[in-house]
Amino acid sequence: MKCNKSVGLARSGIGVAVFRLAVFLAIPALVAVIVLGGSPARAEYADIVINNYSDAAGMRPAVFPHWFHRIRFRCKVCHADIGFKFKAGGNEINMLKIINGEFCGACHNGEIAWTVDNCDFCHSGKPGTPTQVHGSTVQKLQKPATQPATQPAK
Amino acid sequence: MKPLFLALLWLIGGLLFLHRGVAVAAEDVFVNDGLHDPQGPSFHELQRPTEALAGFPPDTVGNKVRWVNALRDGLINPRTNIVPETKIQVLDMDIIFGNTGDNAFVRFPHRAHTEWLDCANCHPDPFKEKFNTSGIKMSAILEGKFCGKCHGAVAFPLTECARCHSIKPDSFRGQLGAQSVKKP
Numbered sequence: 001m002k003c004n005k006s007v008g009l010a011r012s013g014i015g016v017a018v019f020r021l022a023v024f025l026a027i028p029a030l031v032a033v034i035v036l037g038g039s040p041a042r043a044e045y046a047d048i049v050i051n052n053y054s055d056a057a058g059m060r061p062a063v064f065p066h067w068f069h070r071i072r073f074r075c076k077v078c079h080a081d082i083g084f085k086f087k088a089g090g091n092e093i094n095m096l097k098i099i100n101g102e103f104c105g106a107c108h109n110g111e112i113a114w115t116v117d118n119c120d121f122c123h124s125g126k127p128g129t130p131t132q133v134h135g136s137t138v139q140k141l142q143k144p145a146t147q148p149a150t151q152p153a154k
Numbered sequence: 155m156k157p158l159f160l161a162l163l164w165l166i167g168g169l170l171f172l173h174r175g176v177a178v179a180a181e182d183v184f185v186n187d188g189l190h191d192p193q194g195p196s197f198h199e200l201q202r203p204t205e206a207l208a209g210f211p212p213d214t215v216g217n218k219v220r221w222v223n224a225l226r227d228g229l230i231n232p233r234t235n236i237v238p239e240t241k242i243q244v245l246d247m248d249i250i251f252g253n254t255g256d257n258a259f260v261r262f263p264h265r266a267h268t269e270w271l272d273c274a275n276c277h278p279d280p281f282k283e284k285f286n287t288s289g290i291k292m293s294a295i296l297e298g299k300f301c302g303k304c305h306g307a308v309a310f311p312l313t314e315c316a317r318c319h320s321i322k323p324d325s326f327r328g329q330l331g332a333q334s335v336k337k338p
Contacts, residue, residue, distance in 0.1 A: 137306030
């Protein structure tokens with residue numbers, strides 16, 4: 001019988017077995033990728049590092065997790081009612097203002113959220129990490145803002 | 155015999171990939187994220203996003219959460235105000251932008267935006283209320299201006315072209331600019 005070479009290979013016993021193996025391993029793999037997604041670290045997208053004064057003051061930089069806050073508050077609460085500008089490090093926040101009830105202190109006052117004497121809840125960043133929007137498109141397209149912790153602070 | 159063999163293959167494949175998933179989930183996302191200091195006194199007390207975001211509608215980018223859907227489906231009920239007299243004012247009105255070069259036209263849904271934001275967050279700066287007067291350019295957006303203030307920083311990233319550029323110019327028969335307001 002004369003037949004096409006490739007068809008002949010696919011119809012051979014080993015060919016079929018290999019093909020089946022590939023298909024039957026690929027389907028659960030695809031399901032797993034869809035269900036589990038990629039790296040979970042990207043869930044920290046939009047974390048804001050604020051290091052305007054922290055390094056100089058001997059504190060770890062503050063890390064603000066957007067994902068944590070937006071479960072509880074719409075954007076407008078902080079960016080309109082409280083008045084945070086849409087600019088990482090652009091609000092010139094310091095602890096005096098916070099204790100006075102401005103910025104973070106509008107909620108972190110023991111009434112809406114925990115008080116500011118839990119320093120390390122916010123000041124949890126690696127020393128030397130520059131002010132940034134973590135995982136931002138601009139950060140990805142331009143240059144990595146994350147420097148090794150060993151690099152001296154500005 | 156044959157179905158048994160196939161079932162076994164399925165099981166092995168599934169278990170292999172499940173194992174990988176579990177291994178990834180068991181890793182502490184804060185240890186090597188380039189942000190958190192594992193030496194910090196409260197490092198272990200901080201909630202992990204893997205825990206907080208589990209069960210929300212999944213996305214492939216950003217926080218891996220479809221936040222607009224999470225809100226609409228009632229999975230989250232975030233506060234609308236801290237100043238008593240301010241309110242969320244939902245406006246269900248789309249704007250369609252042409253002048254998009256070779257790319258598809260842009261549909262901007264006010265509804266999804268006003269469910270989260272205040273009018274004053276976008277108007278009059280950076281977006282003037284009158285259509286086509288703000289000088290929106292993709293290059294400026296990629297620099298973090300206009301839509302790029304949030305998209306690419308906290309809302310879905312700028313690599314998701316088709317989520318905004320969603321209207322094929324060839325088949326579009328309507329008018330550009332503000333569409334009619336939909337009443338709930």
